[in-house]
Amino acid sequence: MATPITHLFTLMFLFTFFHCTSSLLNPQDEVGFLVELDHDVNMVQSKRCDFSDGKWVYDDSYPLYDPNCPYLSTAVTCQKNGRPDSDYEKWKWKPNACSIPRFDALRFLGNMTRKRIMLVGDSIMRNQWESLVCLVQGVILTGRKKVTYNGPAMAFHAMDFETSIEFFWAPLLVELKKDQGNKRVLHLDLIEENARSWRGVDILVFDSAHWWSHSNNTSSWDYYKEGNSLIKNMNPMVAYQKGLSTWARWVDLNLDPQKTKVIFRSMSPRHNKENGWKCYNQKQPLPFFSLQKHTPEPLVVLQGVLKRMRFPVYLQDITSMTALRRDGHPSVYRNAISQDEKQKQGTDHTSGCSHWCLPGVPDIWNEMLNALL
Incomplete structure (x- = not known):
């Protein structure tokens, strides 16, 4: 005899199946993809749509979930x-x-039944992971969802769908270790210690850019290492290219595109004073005509690495669209503080202009991700 939980899951599955099937009959809902296999590019591309080319529109039906998401x-x-x-x-x-x-959420979980989704990267990717969990958790019964922790990984489990949405902390992708002298060494050609956790995952979403651009005072390493060579100074973008190339070789050699989808999300722009932006007390997206028309160097490096890969990796380019959203950062609202403190903090460098308020901008990244999947 079916239990109430089983019965609920069956109804949810049937709803999702028929909803998905009927939507495919509407050409306007289709988002098609192909794999280009020419001599220069081996990346998944959209047949019809460049998601990065568009505009922000106000929609009073948003946000997509309760801001009190636990x-x-x-x-x-x-x-x-x-x-x-x-x-x-x-x-x-x-x-x-x-x-x-x-x-x-029901359609997404129906499509992701018995699958593992893993978001790999830095704290901005953790930002996106929290968004994705909040987008789906509202349709799952309280006793049928949980979060587990295992070292650098955490996972949200939707039990009735046998689906996990995971986050793996690897802001540089390659390995950062301490040597015998307690010096921090960034190994540009080593990755297996992190990558062994990525095996067997159905959908992998990566990001890595912010930590590579840290200055000498804020960097997380004392030396680079490549082979047996210990290097004190290196152009950050040269180091980034080497680290990404190590990641690309691992993906090419270890993953099967018939079993695993790989997406690399481009960098999320900062809006801090160092690069001429600020986010404190901003309440509107920037107009398009004010956006500088140039491609950030980390994105150029990433595009070059992906073009040389055999594995079909989809580049989810959110850089330009997100650059317009200086209003979406926590700024001084990263924790509960007094109004006097807010006013004081808004005038100096402590305003947080890298991460994103939720609900907010990362929800849109996940709507794009959902369309890709």
Whole structure:
């Protein structure tokens, strides 16, 4: 005899199946992809739509989930921390050539049944992981979801769907270790210690850029190492290219594109004072005509590495669209502080302009991810 949980899961599955099937009959809902196999490019590309080319439009039906989602860390709960405005939650991204389907949690979980999804990278990827968990958790019964922790990894489990949404901390992808003299050494050609956790995963989403651009005062290593050579100074983008190439070789040699989908999300721009931006007290997206028309160097490096790969990796380019959203950062609302402290902090470098308030911008990245999957 079926249990109530089993019966609920069956109904959810049937709803998802028929919803997916009927939507495919509408050509406007289709987002098609192919693998280009010419001599220069081996990347998954959209047949119809460049998701990165579009505009932000205000939509009062957003956000997509309750801001009180229990899986959000304090640093991104800007409303709880006293942010007085909330319009930053209500902007959606509209590509010029198509539309991104609104995130449907049941449909997503139905498509991801018995699959492992792993987001690999830095704290901005953790930001995106929290967003994805909050997007799906509302349709799952309380006793049928949980989060587990294992070293650098954490995983949200949707038990009735046998689906896990995981985050793996590897901001540089390659290995960072301490040597016998307690010096921090970044091994540009070693990755297996991290990568062994990526085996057997159905969908891998990577990011890695921010840590590579840290200056000498804020970098997490004392030396680079390549082979037997210990190197004190190296151009950061040369080091980034070497580290990404190590990652690319591992993917090419160890993953099967018939079993694993790989997506690399481009860098999320900072809006801090160092690069001429600021995010404190910003309440609107930037207009398009104010966006500088150049490709950031880390994105150029990433594009070059992906083009040389045999494995079909999809580049999810969110850099330009996200550069317009200086209003979406926590700024001084990373924790609950007094109004006097907020005013004081808003005038100096302590305003947090790298991570994102949730609900907010990373929800749109996940709507794009959902369309790709």
